[in-house]
Amino acid sequence: MGPLAQPTPTAGSTAIDRPAAPDTDRAPSASLEMTGITVAFGGVIALSEVSLVVEPGQVHGLIGPNGAGKTTLFNVACGIVRPTAGEMTWRGQPLRRLKPHQLAGLGIARTLQGVGLFPGMTVLENVMVGAHRHARAGFGSALLALPRSDRDERELRARALAALSDLGAEQHAGRYPGGLPYPVQKRVALARALVSAPDLLLLDEPASGLAEDEMHELGELIRTLSGRMSVLLVEHHMDLVMRVCDRITVLDSGRQIAAGTPAEVQADPAVTEAYLGDEVTAEEDAAGTTRTDGGRHHG
Numbered sequence: 001m002g003p004l005a006q007p008t009p010t011a012g013s014t015a016i017d018r019p020a021a022p023d024t025d026r027a028p029s030a031s032l033e034m035t036g037i038t039v040a041f042g043g044v045i046a047l048s049e050v051s052l053v054v055e056p057g058q059v060h061g062l063i064g065p066n067g068a069g070k071t072t073l074f075n076v077a078c079g080i081v082r083p084t085a086g087e088m089t090w091r092g093q094p095l096r097r098l099k100p101h102q103l104a105g106l107g108i109a110r111t112l113q114g115v116g117l118f119p120g121m122t123v124l125e126n127v128m129v130g131a132h133r134h135a136r137a138g139f140g141s142a143l144l145a146l147p148r149s150d151r152d153e154r155e156l157r158a159r160a161l162a163a164l165s166d167l168g169a170e171q172h173a174g175r176y177p178g179g180l181p182y183p184v185q186k187r188v189a190l191a192r193a194l195v196s197a198p199d200l201l202l203l204d205e206p207a208s209g210l211a212e213d214e215m216h217e218l219g220e221l222i223r224t225l226s227g228r229m230s231v232l233l234v235e236h237h238m239d240l241v242m243r244v245c246d247r248i249t250v251l252d253s254g255r256q257i258a259a260g261t262p263a264e265v266q267a268d269p270a271v272t273e274a275y276l277g278d279e280v281t282a283e284e285d286a287a288g289t290t291r292t293d294g295g296r297h298h299g
């Protein structure tokens with residue numbers, strides 16, 4: 001997984017450095033603001049007036065015990081869940097009635113829990129879907145000056161291959177996802193998100209199912225990515241979160257109980273209390289596999 005931690009393209013690489021997309025050459029400047037987000041599923045209040053800001057170029061972690069509301073808030077940011085109350089703005093513009101298919105056009109990419117690759121498409125085709133969405137999204141097409149033709153297809157293919165290369169998965173381009181090890185599938189899913197050259201990357205449990213060394217490289221990659229995009233990271237692995245995040249929001253039972261730098265959050269008694277009872281062993285810590293939910297099942 002070596003190349004995963006080195007997303008800077010090599011000479012001759014054509015895609016992930018977005019050669020024809022000058023907007024991404026500048027430092028990230030957009031922020032995602034979520035204010036007073038409340039979500040009720042029937043009688044269940046999954047989120048209650050949660051607010052956070054993903055600052056430009058920062059990695060913002062979202063943690064909390066099982067059922068805290070992390071996935072629900074992530075899904076609000078993706079347009080999958082419509083909040084009952086609250087507001088979101090992106091690039092200073094309100095995001096009302098956001099729908100998932102609008103994300104690419106807004107410069108937002110996501111990976112969901114699991115991998116979500118299309119089993120009937122090759123790895124390359126799966127990643128091209130990400131690039132294709134970008135090119136078809138209007139502003140991307142204009143910036144890339146891509147004609148919707150054979151050349152369009154060639155450009156998309158080149159971008160997808162370069163994204164795979166950056167994730168160390170180009171040798172799998174012609175294979176189908178189902179035959180690949182889970183960690184490789186996760187890299188392909190990440191390549192599909194990154195090929196769209198997003199300004200904001202939404203990551204839902206990217207480390208799940210990864211071995212320790214792969215998790216470490218994922219952490220390095222996320223840190224590197226923050227130089228060119230903002231990242232919202234939902235993750236159970238506390239050690240990864242503490243290593244890569246600039247700021248962290250902690251949820252418990254749908255409420256925000258703490259927010260701050262990793263050091264501030266770790267020192268907050270409310271956070272300790274929320275995790276009280278978790279079976280955090282010295283062995284898990286030493287192995288770097290400590291989960292914020294103490295290893296309990298989560299959905």
Ligand SMILES: Nc1ncnc2c1ncn2[C@@H]1O[C@H](COP(=O)(O)OP(=O)(O)OP(=O)(O)O)[C@@H](O)[C@H]1O
Nearest residue numbers: 041044046065066067068069070071072073298299
């Ligand atoms: N579609 C739904 N319908 C009803 N209740 C839901 C739905 N989705 C989530 N919930 C409830 O909302 C609350 C928050 O769930 P959510 O999955 O967002 O938490 P989480 O922090 O992501 O948990 P985990 O770490 O276990 O994934 C929980 O009480 C959950 O049971």
